[in-house]
Amino acid sequence: MLIHLNVINREGKKTAIDIEEGTTIRDAIEEKLSPDNYGICGGNCLCGTCQVYVEPNDFKKLKDSEENEIDVLKKYADKPNANSRLACQVELKKEHNNITVTVAQECYDNFFES
Numbered sequence: 001m002l003i004h005l006n007v008i009n010r011e012g013k014k015t016a017i018d019i020e021e022g023t024t025i026r027d028a029i030e031e032k033l034s035p036d037n038y039g040i041c042g043g044n045c046l047c048g049t050c051q052v053y054v055e056p057n058d059f060k061k062l063k064d065s066e067e068n069e070i071d072v073l074k075k076y077a078d079k080p081n082a083n084s085r086l087a088c089q090v091e092l093k094k095e096h097n098n099i100t101v102t103v104a105q106e107c108y109d110n111f112f113e114s
Contacts, residue, residue, distance in 0.1 A: 001020075001021045001094060002018045002020065002021070003020070003021050003023075003092040003093070003094070004016060004017075004018055004098045005018075005019055005025065005028055005092065005096075005098075005101070006099065006100035006101070007028075007029055007032075007033060007100075007101055007102075008101070008103065009035060009103050010035065010104075010106070014100075015032075015033065017029075017032040017033070019031070019092060021093060021094060022092065022093075023092055024043060024087060024088050024090060024091050024092070025050075025085075025090045025092060025101060026038075026039045026043050026050040026086070026087035026088040026090075027088075028087075028092065029050075029052075029087060029101075029103065035103055037049060038050060038103065038106075039087065039088060041088075044088070045068055045069055045072055045086055045089055047072070047076055048072050048073060048075065048076030048077035048078075048086065049076075049106070050087040050088050051073065051077040051078065051080065051084055051086060051087070051103075051104035052084070052085055052086075052087045052101040052103055052104060053083050053084055053101065053102040053104060054083045054084075054085055054100075054101050055083070055099065055100040056083055058096075058099035058100055058101075059083045059085075061095055061096055062085065062096070065085065065086075065089070066089070069085070069086050072086060073085075073086060077104065078104050078105050078106070079104070079105075080104075084104070085101075087101070
């Protein structure tokens with residue numbers, strides 16, 4: 001099943017992409033949009049560079065963040081908020097069809113400064 005994902009990039013441009021169910025948001029964005037310095041740890045929940053802001057109504061559809069993800073967001077992500085997620089930790093399912101995420105600004109330096 002294809003999942004429709006709306007992605008707002010760092011410049012504010014919205015792009016709709018279709019991706020196979022079971023793909024993480026990180027992999028979908030990397031495959032279709034390839035932003036610079038995005039998801040540099042390869043989806044291992046280590047760097048915070050795949051942070052996205054999930055639209056509030058869509059955020060409710062996601063399972064809760066695990067402790068490791070919360071720790072990485074706090075330590076490495078750029079200005080995380082209540083709707084922040086690491087895209088590598090969200091696997092797209094049918095209930096996520098048509099959600100909207102905004103790619104956070106680069107936080108590449110945060111990872112290497114620690």
